[in-house]
Amino acid sequence: MQCPRDGRKLETRTIEGVDIDACPHCDGLFLDQGELAAIEKAYHEHASPPPAAPDPVDAAMDMARQSRRAGAICPKCQLQMSPHEYAYASQIVVDGCGECGGTWLDVGELERIEDFFERERAEQPQGSVLAGLLQRLGLR
Ligand SMILES: [Zn+2]
Numbered sequence: 257m258q259c260p261r262d263g264r265k266l267e268t269r270t271i272e273g274v275d276i277d278a279c280p281h282c283d284g285l286f287l288d289q290g291e292l293a294a295i296e297k298a299y300h301e302h303a304s305p306p307p308a309a310p311d312p313v314d315a316a317m318d319m320a321r322q323s324r325r326a327g328a329i330c331p332k333c334q335l336q337m338s339p340h341e342y343a344y345a346s347q348i349v350v351d352g353c354g355e356c357g358g359t360w361l362d363v364g365e366l367e368r369i370e371d372f373f374e375r376e377r378a379e380q381p382q383g384s385v386l387a388g389l390l391q392r393l394g395l396r
Pocket residue numbers: 259260261262263264279280281282283284
């Protein structure tokens with residue numbers, strides 16, 4: 257399979273005991289259906305203390321930036337993938353293939369998803385984006 261971003265040949269890489277296809281050039285990752293869930297499960301089994309939540313305003317801007325980029329082409333089906341939020345309120349936009357259920361992650365997105373797992377696990381109350389904005393504007 258080829259990288260949907262730069263056309264390099266994807267290589268097998270093992271993350272959390274799961275074999276996935278990775279681009280040696282841009283570090284993008286292609287996960288077959290269920291592989292992301294398998295990584296999440298493995299991750300929860302040896303998780304470290306939760307990181308601090310990202311600045312909600314920065315996260316919202318980051319999400320807006322990610323939503324604007326073009327969806328990747330599925331390396332497996334050669335079909336246009338559609339960007340969607342990884343999980344409710346995760347503020348992480350990933351490309352999903354409606355055909356094979358695969359997911360493309362650009363470099364850094366897996367780390368962000370892992371941070372999200374951590375925050376979910378810790379069940380810390382997450383301030384809403386709106387609350388963060390209002391606070392910044394001095395409206396609260
Ligand atoms: Zn690449």
